[in-house]
Each structure stands twice: as structure tokens, then as C-alpha cells.
Amino acid sequence: MSTQRATTNEAVEADDEYDPYGVVPDSFVEEMNEHAGETISTIPAALDVAERLPSTTDNRDRRRCPSCRGYAIQHKTAMSRRENQKPGSWKCPCGHHFNTPLPSLNECDAAADELARLVEFLETGSPE
Numbered sequence: 124m125s126t127q128r129a130t131t132n133e134a135v136e137a138d139d140e141y142d143p144y145g146v147v148p149d150s151f152v153e154e155m156n157e158h159a160g161e162t163i164s165t166i167p168a169a170l171d172v173a174e175r176l177p178s179t180t181d182n183r184d185r186r187r188c189p190s191c192r193g194y195a196i197q198h199k200t201a202m203s204r205r206e207n208q209k210p211g212s213w214k215c216p217c218g219h220h221f222n223t224p225l226p227s228l229n230e231c232d233a234a235a236d237e238l239a240r241l242v243e244f245l246e247t248g249s250p251e
């Protein structure tokens with residue numbers, strides 16, 4: 124019983140270190156624990172699990188893999204470092220590693236609108 128208590132105290136101290144302002148809900152680690160394949164008790168471990176969960180962001184707002192244009196890209200700094208890791212700060216399930224994701228479809232649409240306005244201006248000599 125005393126070892127159980129010691130483990131809990133260690134986890135609480137680690138949480139204070141990673142969440143000094145107390146902004147992470149107490150239930151966060153518990154919730155991520157349900158998604159993890161292993162038992163986790165610290166905020167960094169919970170964040171690691173959260174990063175791997177399917178995103179709830181609209182696909183049109185998500186940046187994409189420059190190789191296959193897929194959405195399931197992961198930022199590597201949120202994951203544990205591995206030996207012989209390929210260069211590039213992002214990676215895709217297709218096997219591509221890269222530093223700069225493609226912009227989201229919404230960002231592309233905004234850029235296309237801007238370009239259309241510029242072309243209009245060049246053709247007519249007046250804005251709008």
C-alpha cells in the first residue's frame with residue numbers, strides 16, 4: 124500500500140513540473156489513459172497519447188503530406204525521439220518525412236481568392 128501512495132505522489136509532482144499553472148484538467152491523464160495501450164500517469168505521457176488520437180479538426184483546416192496529400196501527418200517533436208530517426212520534423216503514414224506540410228484546403232482557397240483579386244486588379248487596373 125505504501126508503494127502505491129509513493130507512486131501517486133511522484134506522478135503529482137511530475138504534473139506540477141509540466142503544468143505549473145494548473146491549466147491541464149485533472150481528468151486529462153485519466154481520459155488519455157483509456158486510449159493508451161499502457162498505463163500512463165504523467166501529463167507528458169498523456170500528451171503523447173493525445174497527439175496520436177484521430178484529429179477532431181475539420182479536414183479542410185488540416186495541413187497535409189506533400190507526397191500523398193493525406194491528412195494523417197504527425198509532428199515528431201510531440202513523440203518520443205527514436206534512434207536513426209529520418210530527417211524532417213513531420214512524418215506521414217505513407218513513409219514520407221518532411222519539414223513543411225502542404226497548406227490546408229481552406230488556406231489554399233483563401234490564397235486562390237487573393238490571387239483572383241490580384242489578377243482582376245491587373246486586368247482592369249482597379250481593385251474590385
Ligand SMILES: [Zn+2]
Nearest residue numbers: 188191215217
Ligand atoms: Zn504521405
